[in-house]
Amino acid sequence: MNSPATLDPEAHVTPVPGGNAEGSDPFAAIGADGLVADERPESDDLLGDDWIVLSDPDLSELELKLVETAMSGSRLTAGPMVERFERSFARWLGRAHAVSVASGTLGTWLALRALGIGPGDEVIASPHGWHQVAQAVSLAGATLVFSDIHYWTGCLDPVRAEARITPRTKAILAGNVNGHPAAWGPLRALADRHGIALIEDSTEALGSRYQGRKVGSFGDIAVFDFSQPSALACGDGAMVVTDDERLAIELRYLRQRSIKDRNSLSVGARVPLQAGISELTAAMGVGQLARIDELLARRKVVEAFYRDLMNSFEGIKPPYIADDVDEVHWMVWQVHLGTRFTASARKQIVDDLNREHIEAAPFCKPLHQQFFYQQQGWKRGDLPLAERIGDRALALPFHALLDEDAVRFIVGALKDIATNIGAGVPIY
Template identity: 35%
Template sequence: MTIPLSSPDITEAEIEAVTAVLRTSRLSLGPQMEAFEDAIAEYIDTPHAIAVSSGTAGLHLCIKALGIGEGDEVIVPSFTFIAAANALRYERALPVFVDIDADSLNMSPASIEQAITPKTRAILVVHTFGRPAEMAAIMDIANRHHLFVIEDACEAIGATYQGRKAGSFGDAAVFAFYPNKQITTGEGGMVVTRRPELAAQIRALRNQGRYDSADWLQHAELGYNYRLSEINCALGFAQLKRIEPILQQREKVARRYQQALADINELVLPSTEIPGIRISWFVYVVRLNSDYTEIDRDSIVTTLTGAGIGCARYFAPIHLQPSYAAWRNSAVLPVTEAQASRTIALPFFNRITEEDIAQVGNALRTALLQIQNR
């Protein structure tokens, strides 16, 4: 690709942090992990943070530790990455897909309320594309119905809702650090929680069911190898030290896109100013204007990728995926399906240039004109 969809921002500080670990004899469960966990806990303002091998692993451990299992229902959006629903199925819990709000693309509180049954145990909230969900309304619903809340904040580190960080509201929350995220560990994730007993269990589960107070070969329960290496943690810790400049730079990129694409009537641009909310820009997703019914989104994506511009359909609804065929007929999600068919994620990363953004805009204009002239 001439302009990739995403690209990690790695500096010499991160390279030095990683190589320093390689000069030690401690490559797992060491001081870098502890420093990274402590720094995330302080940043999110939660007492406990547990480093894990991926965001998916973190979600799985939250579900397991909360005792959610076979036959339990968990409310989750279909408009998100498939890992959110997969993690439920690992424990034989049942994802109950609810519709989204057409503006925020986050799960609709009204849809959540309507989906609650006697089998509902939890709400798995996704902060889509780094925009926090309506946590006041969602927490009110959860409290009234005595439901757990798990925040999938994998796309939202640094986002805030009414002055609080995303990830600080529910029983537990999960962040992810894949290379396309705001900060990266290469592969990795982090669980945060205010509940000490939950933190202790998740720490044990990530390390083969071994509690910190136990002998190395003493396993109290069935666990997993969901550890995050010292190398990954060193990279993440170094990245976290400059998270505020990173978030500010990504916000600038989003605003440059707003200016560059403002004249394209066929597109609906994401909101940038939302009272009480700070977006942590994970991706920049535009939507085709519903007034232009003759424009096929997939044709736009094909044209852009053919021109060397990375783009993607964010997101393909989970309930329409082949591995979720059993849910297809039971999930009635008109807003999800309408919005998902029109979304295009454009190249978005810290060091994208104004020239790159202009090139993306020009390629979009050309693609739209070609399709409308057919």
């Protein structure tokens, strides 16, 4: 289902004289682009129908019917659709408990709180990834200790992570970057050896398999995110999963106060958030999960288009898949530019692709190079592998609605642009 262009929530609009008169139907003037009649966006972030967008949700009549069912019920919050989504997701993943939350960042924050991690504690994490859920460590008041990545997978390197462990280390937060599973065997052994928690960030991965098991089944707690460009997209929302009943009970308490708690005279030492999802979000999740095999298979078709057409590049390398990985479901199609390309050259490539109405973006700006963490003493040069990938990784459109002609156009445009900018330098 092609989604209409959306308005950047931070974009400003300017009312134009002659808008709705007082007392008229307030909905009549709302257009398909979400703007009220006679308003004009002061932003160029609205993409037209002729753009090939980075992600586009794969929706069906099933999701629409389930949302309508949820809307006809008496509860839009904490109702039967949320419970159904949680049960179905836990069963699909093979974990005992699933707790739905508003976002992957909030889910990670709640996981840290449930594990008792806060001020004075350290958590080891990679600075590299699409969803910056590692920032939840700072929100929880703990100290984020960055460690470098495995160059080919982009995931946290267990050997380098072990060198960062101190008596204050309470957890390792490792991610399945762009869908590629982390080295869960060594990471699990590392966490067990030092008696620390292992938190699995699966916000970039859904359906990938490592040594016969789906990602999300390796950490003491794992976090998924259902915003775009996830294969299972609900608009917003996330899921925290665990096999530990005590942790599940604590996660549910911290997520939101229930109706039965409203007569409580004291909140207690553990102050909960208002961090649940609505029945409407859960309804979309139930529908998407029922179609998950179809959704992933359709994306595999697009992956095959990219693999075949990328062979037109001289010296191109297919995406790396580690030996102990059974299956990878990519979040976006990621291209690594060669070492002779600079970060500014990548920006030029992105700009030139945009001029062709192809939405592209840098894959990640490493967290340790961002202002908040620079204020804590982190600097460029501290994590050279993450920086090397961070400067040159390029995200291209990847979703089930792309056909072979669209992918051919993307690859052809990239080849021409990269050749001009790099003076014939291979992409890899």
